[in-house]
Amino acid sequence: xxxxxxxxxxxxxxxxxxxxxxxxxxxxxxxxxxxxxxxxxxxxxxxxxxxxxxxxxxxxxxxxxxxxxxxxxxxxxxxxxxxxxxxxxxxxxxxxxxxxxxxxxxxxxxxxxxxxxxxxxxxxxxxxxxxxxxxxxxxxxxxxxxxxxxxxxxxxxxxxxxxxxxxxxxxx
Amino acid sequence: xxxxxxxxxxxxxxxxxxxxxxxxxxxxxxxxxxxxxxxxxxxxxxxxxxxxxxxxxxxxxxxxxxxxxxxxxxxxxxxxxxx
Numbered sequence: 234x235x236x237x238x239x240x241x242x243x244x245x246x247x248x249x250x251x252x253x254x255x256x257x258x259x260x261x262x263x264x265x266x267x268x269x270x271x272x273x274x275x276x277x278x279x280x281x282x283x284x285x286x287x288x289x290x291x292x293x294x295x296x297x298x299x300x301x302x303x304x305x306x307x308x309x310x311x312x313x314x315x316x317x318x319x320x321x322x323x324x325x326x327x328x329x330x331x332x333x334x335x336x337x338x339x340x341x342x343x344x345x346x347x348x349x350x351x352x353x354x355x356x357x358x359x360x361x362x363x364x365x366x367x368x369x370x371x372x373x374x375x376x377x378x379x380x381x382x383x384x385x386x387x388x389x390x391x392x393x394x395x396x397x398x399x400x401x402x403x404x405x
Numbered sequence: 406x407x408x409x410x411x412x413x414x415x416x417x418x419x420x421x422x423x424x425x426x427x428x429x430x431x432x433x434x435x436x437x438x439x440x441x442x443x444x445x446x447x448x449x450x451x452x453x454x455x456x457x458x459x460x461x462x463x464x465x466x467x468x469x470x471x472x473x474x475x476x477x478x479x480x481x482x483x484x485x486x487x488x
Contacts, residue, residue, distance in 0.1 A: 348428070398427075
């Protein structure tokens with residue numbers, strides 16, 4: 234029997250097995266949204282905690298991994314909602330180096346500020362779709378909306394970002 | 406009409422690509438995909454702090470006791486004696 238079925242039946246070892254199997258996936262998904270490794274660790278534990286509490290409602294015939302990712306996305310969105318708006322994005326993450334000549338430091342800060350000012354539901358779409366290059370259908374599945382709805386949110390977010398950047402003198 | 410739509414789509418896609426380029430330069434994609442440590446010990450601690458659920462009949466018993474004490478305050482010494 235697969236661990237999802239055993240988890241649904243309440244086997245205690247199945248939860249540990251799922252945790253060990255998916256903690257990397259959950260962490261890497263969340264860290265792409267919140268861009269803060271300490272918060273991503275907390276939210277990974279929070280995600281599995283929510284999953285554990287919701288085990289009675291879990292249908293083992295469905296896709297367990299997709300369900301888990303949706304819980305992770307909701308946990309990350311809750312974090313963004315409670316985090317201080319307009320705060321600059323944390324920069325302690327391992328990421329590709331930024332060539333200084335491409336975008337000046339001030340411009341970079343202005344872009345990060347503009348991104349931080351977006352509502353969490355728009356920001357998550359921009360970060361996953363434009364920065365992390367995740368496909369729209371995967372973003373939609375994680376948010377529980379269609380790919381078309383993701384596209385609509387993306388256009389709205391880009392329009393808002395353009396407006397904010399133009400106000401600070403940056404022409405996208 | 407179709408030409409207008411095509412032009413709008415092209416403009417929107419161009420805006421999207423320009424924004425993608427700008428964002429990636431300011432907010433580089435995350436390369437970290439592993440949690441820095443095994444999170445299972447933290448998960449275990451979280452599971453151990455779960456308060457034991459109070460059964461509904463315990464609440465009912467408490468409610469009934471409070472109701473009896475409100476109706477018959479003189480029953481309080483007897484209750485304390487039996488505790």
